[in-house]
Amino acid sequence: MPQQEQSALGIGCLGKYELLRKxxxxxxxxxxxxxxxxxxxFEKILxxxxxxxxxxxxxxxxxxxxxEARTSARLNHVNIVQIYELGKEAGVHFIAMEYVHGLDLRxxxxxxxxxxxxxxxxxxxxxxxxxxxxxxxxxxxxxxxxTPLGIVHRDISPQNILVxxxxxxxxxxFGIARAANRISEATGGMLKGKIAYMSPEQVAGKEMGPAxxxxxxxxxxxxxxxxxxxxxxxxxxxxxxxxxxxxVSPPSTIEPGLxxxxxxxVCRALARSPEDRYPDARTMALALQEVxxxxxxxLDPAAELSEYLKEHFPEGNTPTSPPSELAATVVGGEEVPxxxxxxxxxxxxxxxxxxxxxxxxxxxxRWIGGEVGMTVTQTLAGTPQASDMAxxxxxxxxxxxxxxxxxxxxxxxxPWLLLLLLLLPLLLPAGRAWLGEHLRISPSPPxxxxxxxxxxxxxxxxxxxxxxxxxxxxxxxxxxxATISINGEHRPERTPAEIPDLPAGTRVExxxxxxxxxxxxxxxxxxAEGTNELTADLVPIxxxxxxxxxxxxxxxxxDGVDVGLTRQTLGSVTFGExxxxxxxxxxxxxxxxxxxxxxxxxxFVKRLSPLQQEVSIVSDPPGASVILEGVPQGTTPxxxxxxxxxxxxxxxxxxxYESAHFEGSVTPGKGELVLTLTPLPLVPLKIDxxxxxxxxxxxxxxxxxxxxxxxxxxxxxxxxxxxxFRYAGRTLETRTISVGAEGDNKVVVTFHxxxxxxxxxxxxxxxxxxxxxxxxxxxxxxxxxxxxxxxFKRVIGGVEKxxxxxxxxxxxxTVEVEFPFxx
Numbered sequence: 001m002p003q004q005e006q007s008a009l010g011i012g013c014l015g016k017y018e019l020l021r022k023x024x025x026x027x028x029x030x031x032x033x034x035x036x037x038x039x040x041x042f043e044k045i046l047x048x049x050x051x052x053x054x055x056x057x058x059x060x061x062x063x064x065x066x067x068e069a070r071t072s073a074r075l076n077h078v079n080i081v082q083i084y085e086l087g088k089e090a091g092v093h094f095i096a097m098e099y100v101h102g103l104d105l106r107x108x109x110x111x112x113x114x115x116x117x118x119x120x121x122x123x124x125x126x127x128x129x130x131x132x133x134x135x136x137x138x139x140x141x142x143x144x145x146x147t148p149l150g151i152v153h154r155d156i157s158p159q160n161i162l163v164x165x166x167x168x169x170x171x172x173x174f175g176i177a178r179a180a181n182r183i184s185e186a187t188g189g190m191l192k193g194k195i196a197y198m199s200p201e202q203v204a205g206k207e208m209g210p211a212x213x214x215x216x217x218x219x220x221x222x223x224x225x226x227x228x229x230x231x232x233x234x235x236x237x238x239x240x241x242x243x244x245x246x247x248v249s250p251p252s253t254i255e256p257g258l259x260x261x262x263x264x265x266v267c268r269a270l271a272r273s274p275e276d277r278y279p280d281a282r283t284m285a286l287a288l289q290e291v292x293x294x295x296x297x298x299l300d301p302a303a304e305l306s307e308y309l310k311e312h313f314p315e316g317n318t319p320t321s322p323p324s325e326l327a328a329t330v331v332g333g334e335e336v337p338x339x340x341x342x343x344x345x346x347x348x349x350x351x352x353x354x355x356x357x358x359x360x361x362x363x364x365x366r367w368i369g370g371e372v373g374m375t376v377t378q379t380l381a382g383t384p385q386a387s388d389m390a391x392x393x394x395x396x397x398x399x400x401x402x403x404x405x406x407x408x409x410x411x412x413x414x415p416w417l418l419l420l421l422l423l424l425p426l427l428l429p430a431g432r433a434w435l436g437e438h439l440r441i442s443p444s445p446p447x448x449x450x451x452x453x454x455x456x457x458x459x460x461x462x463x464x465x466x467x468x469x470x471x472x473x474x475x476x477x478x479x480x481x482a483t484i485s486i487n488g489e490h491r492p493e494r495t496p497a498e499i500p501d502l503p504a505g506t507r508v509e510x511x512x513x514x515x516x517x518x519x520x521x522x523x524x525x526x527x528a529e530g531t532n533e534l535t536a537d538l539v540p541i542x543x544x545x546x547x548x549x550x551x552x553x554x555x556x557x558x559d560g561v562d563v564g565l566t567r568q569t570l571g572s573v574t575f576g577e578x579x580x581x582x583x584x585x586x587x588x589x590x591x592x593x594x595x596x597x598x599x600x601x602x603x604f605v606k607r608l609s610p611l612q613q614e615v616s617i618v619s620d621p622p623g624a625s626v627i628l629e630g631v632p633q634g635t636t637p638x639x640x641x642x643x644x645x646x647x648x649x650x651x652x653x654x655x656x657y658e659s660a661h662f663e664g665s666v667t668p669g670k671g672e673l674v675l676t677l678t679p680l681p682l683v684p685l686k687i688d689x690x691x692x693x694x695x696x697x698x699x700x701x702x703x704x705x706x707x708x709x710x711x712x713x714x715x716x717x718x719x720x721x722x723x724x725f726r727y728a729g730r731t732l733e734t735r736t737i738s739v740g741a742e743g744d745n746k747v748v749v750t751f752h753x754x755x756x757x758x759x760x761x762x763x764x765x766x767x768x769x770x771x772x773x774x775x776x777x778x779x780x781x782x783x784x785x786x787x788x789x790x791x792f793k794r795v796i797g798g799v800e801k802x803x804x805x806x807x808x809x810x811x812x813x814t815v816e817v818e819f820p821f822x823x
Contacts, residue, residue: 014034015087028052029049030049030052056091073086102163102309103162104163105159105224109158117227118225118227121225122304131169136282136285139152139210152212157196165309211275212274221265221266230270259291261290265288471532473502473508474534475512482520484499485511488511502526516540516574516575518539520538543601544570544602545570546567550607580593586643592604592606613669615641616638617652626638626650627653628649650675683739685745685746688708689749690751690784692705694726695726718740720736722735723747727751727811752783755809755816758818759777760819763819764792767790783809791804803820805817
């Protein structure tokens with residue numbers, strides 16, 4: 001077995017790295033805790049992410065993965081998980097990356113939610129501030145000639161924000177989001193957990209920039225502060241629609257104790273338009289730091305975060321033993337339970353001698369292993385007499401476990417055996433018996449000079465043998481109904497079943513098979529005492545199924561469950577019959593069934609029949625504006641595609657006519673819709689003004705001068721109209737009037753100005769147009785615009801003196817006049 005295949009079992013090496021234990025696995029690859037050793041006692045603990053072998057056949061995925069991994073390898077920042085090497089071993093690609101002893105933010109938030117609490121706000125702000133610092137570093141990276149690299153993470157979520165037990169914050173999986181998304185398309189896994197952190201432009205399939213990462217980290221900050229996501233929904237589609245709308249309730253509505261500055265920061269980060277968000281990640285980080293400085297006194301936030309983790313997650317912080325959790329992520333994967341296997345890399349093809357130290361034992365047991373491949377040293381926890389047991393060599397396959405070697409005899413016996421061979425002629429037959437006892441050689445049967453008769457043979461006493469007891473093995477499977485094979489022999493029973501008459505002390509090989517499930521096999525020793533029972537959890541076979549429609553964007557229901565929009569790739573479809581329903585507005589629903597019987601991926605494309613037809617919209621008279629569902633479409637005559645499966649609302653409008661409405665369904669096959677417009681009645685309209693002679697414009701096209709009357713054929717229609725008044729080439733006022741079907745429709749307007757007379761106190765009397773008077777200084781208000789005559793009177797020496805002056809008043813203005821000087 002090649003080294004790389006053994007690595008997939010958690011045993012062996014990958015290139016120069018020793019794989020210590022398997023941490024996680026998923027649709028994209030596997031993560032191992034690994035060690036790199038060198039001369040002079042050099043040792044480095046790191047993480048290895050190995051791409052699943054079958055993905056190497058996907059050239060597009062490999063190219064995307066290599067391109068983005070090379071880009072992310074440029075990043076060297078304290079808040080980004082460092083990539084050490086991008087390698088390839090036996091045709092399989094892998095990444096050697098920094099090992100973070102801690103937890104991802106997803107696990108921290110989940111633990112807090114289970115406890116009915118949230119992460120302390122100060123620590124939440126600190127974690128997000130640190131992550132923003134790493135994002136800003138990545139966003140502004142350039143080539144050597146200064147060309148921006150345009151690095152965007154594209155997959156910011158709590159799973160990809162790692163927090164170490166020392167209070168460090170690091171972003172993981174930088175640069176492989178596009179490759180991961182390709183695997184999501186092949187396995188149907190992406191829309192299960194990642195869409196809640198997408199940006200509106202990401203949902204719409206538009207180009208993404210740094211602002212997309214800022215939106216995503218704003219969602220993470222919202223969840224850390226409140227324990228809830230800002231965009232929720234019962235289905236993936238509802239979540240996508242909520243993100244597209246980007247309507248957010250401030251965090252303080254859920255956690256009233258939060259400072260108002262936090263609401264401003266979160267709402268700006270979650271703005272629907274990228275232009276309305278923070279210009280870069282650093283600006284948002286500075287805003288968070290200002291709140292931290294103003295609201296909380298944190299001399300060493302990293303130390304406080306470290307203490308918090310050690311207090312609330314003590315199970316993962318065990319410095320005296322290998323880490324039980326690796327803060328690293330795998331696309332579509334979940335963490336797997338860890339064992340206590342320690343790995344020792346041995347070149348293939350060599351027989352090896354391996355020592356195994358037992359917990360609580362004073363000396364090691366030794367044996368020779370002759371299997372080709374990797375020999376493993378395994379620490380065993382067991383009974384006090386475990387050190388006396390003969391331990392087998394453990395290799396990575398069941399076949400190699402069956403070929404285990406017995407422990408050899410001690411080397412000191414062989415010189416004595418050689419001497420006994422030389423003395424053999426002198427010791428026979430006693431020597432032959434001694435050698436048979438110590439070398440386990442059966443003595444030769446004695447030579448019979450006289451053959452025994454048949455009767456003598458039959459009368460000879462038989463050797464007394466004690467057969468082993470026979471026991472029954474009960475086998476249960478989940479689900480039941482699996483066929484059973486024992487030691488390669490097919491049995492008639494199906495699970496659950498009891499297999500009788502099995503000799504105690506022997507080991508049997510069990511194989512369970514059920515259609516649609518992986519084959520399950522195990523080796524079990526039949527115990528002489530107690531209950532012999534075996535329970536098997538069968539793993540369903542999952543086949544990728546791609547469902548598409550023409551046109552795309554149809555909602556996909558698989559076995560009654562909404563799984564997203566076409567084109568949709570589902571990676572977890574089990575064997576058996578399944579039913580699919582496609583629903584898209586404007587099209588007839590399409591349903592079909594398919595059956596999964598093999599591991600081969602399936603693909604289906606369904607053409608949807610449109611539920612609309614081309615209809616000519618005609619009005620009498622033509623030229624009416626057409627409004628469909630509140631949206632202007634053009635003027636009649638007009639051809640429009642109209643749905644035939646639901647009611648529509650159509651409105652036609654034309655000046656001088658009553659609006660025409662159509663509410664209902666279009667009859668299939670009917671290609672024309674004719675609506676007749678009813679003329680509005682004409683009524684008289686009188687318009688006057690002070691002063692008269694003001695120019696009047698009705699509805700921007702009909703003109704006249706006050707006083708005027710429009711009646712008869714020149715009358716106006718009932719309804720609202722716009723009047724504009726002009727004087728001397730200047731617009732004085734524009735107003736909207738309502739014309740009724742009955743009564744006197746008359747409009748009278750007055751345009752005023754003011755005249756202010758400036759003079760010493762009691763300078764004299766002022767008359768305006770010989771009618772209005774005042775004692776200067778004074779002001780004439782509400783003076784009709786136009787020319788006016790002013791008369792000034794003053795008594796000097798008992799004689800009244802008079803002077804006159806013409807003044808022009810403008811609309812809305814004040815004219816200032818000096819009282820004349822009298823000699």
